[in-house]
Amino acid sequence: MPARNAGGMSTGGGNKAIIAALSANVGIALAKFVGFLLSGASSMLAEAVHSLADSGNQVLLLIGGKKSRRKATAEHPFGFGRERYVYAFMVSIVLFSVGGVFAIYEGVHKLQHPEAVEKAWLPITILLISIALEGYSLRTALHESAEHRRGISIAQFIRRAKAPELPVVLLEDMAALIGLVLAFLGVVVAVITGNGVWDGVGTVAIGVLLVLVALILGVEVKSLLVGEGASPADTEAIVTAAVAGEDIEKIIHMKTLYLGPDELMVGMKVAVAATDSARDVANAIDALERRVRAAVPIARVIYIEPDVYDPTRADSAPLPTET
Secondary structure: OOOOOOOOOOHHHHHHHHHHHHHHHHHHHHHHHHHHHHHOOHHHHHHHHHHHHHHHHHHHHHHHHHHHOOOOOOOOOOOOOOHHHHHHHHHHHHHHHHHHHHHHHHHHHHHHOOOOOOOOHHHHHHHHHHHHHHHHHHHHHHHHHHHHHOOOOHHHHHHHOOOOHHHHHHHHHHHHHHHHHHHHHHHHHHHHHOOOHHHHHHHHHHHHHHHHHHHHHHHHHHHHHHOOOOOHHHHHHHHHHHOOOOOOOEEEEEEEEEEEOOEEEEEEEEEOOOOOOHHHHHHHHHHHHHHHHHHOOOEEEEEEEEEOOOOOOOOOOOOHHHO
8 A cells, every 4th residue: 555644634623524524414314314204215215324324433533533542551552543543444344334235235125116206305305405514514524634635636645644534534525425416316317207216226326335435445444553654755754864963874774653643653773883882872862863753743652773784684674765
């Protein structure tokens, strides 16, 4: 998977987008359920369940953000930053099972037993209002993520972002908006033709859309759960800062790992002069750490091992920027 851009986003920005999406989805879900009960349109039921699943997903993201801020313990010495990844992965599971699979099941049932859409004006009105509300939610997510998307597309942002909240909300909002359009088209065509099969077709299309979005989200978050290193830009900044002083000869090898969206661990072996005293080495390491943290502030956990450089050693591997 391609390396991601440096750093995460502020929790506040992510929470604002999540709360906006949650508020919209709760109201939309209730309206859609009422619309389904009065009209019998299966696409309305699929969309109602979709909105309900999205609401639960936003609650999961808020819980994950809160749990990730817990202080480190003896059992979890690196803290709980990855809680945000765990809950984001749970979102993909919910979206797949509750949203996608249910919509496909309901759509297939409607294809097998088509029924006319009753009180067509009601589901059409609800869908139009829902499209407007989802558009507002998507606009909020786009606004909150604008600073982090500078110079890159939305697709690249979703692939590269270390913080999962905004990418998840963006994916959900875009899927919700497309799903509403599909539901709207399914209901309208079913009303015009008098054939309820089109309502089922729209429902199945919504289910397939949600399954695809859930799979994309699951793949992206899985990479973060497994563990990703710093982006090329951050790696280069760390290397440049590390060798900027005259206290070390070179970096023998280095590895990085995101402990959470806002915390990067850096481990490196550096070459020092064979004649340096223990005090000289300690001072060199302290200075190196200060330079690295100044260049990449999220590099909060740094481990440095001093050594005397020997090119014949097996662990004298090239740096990530040299491969």
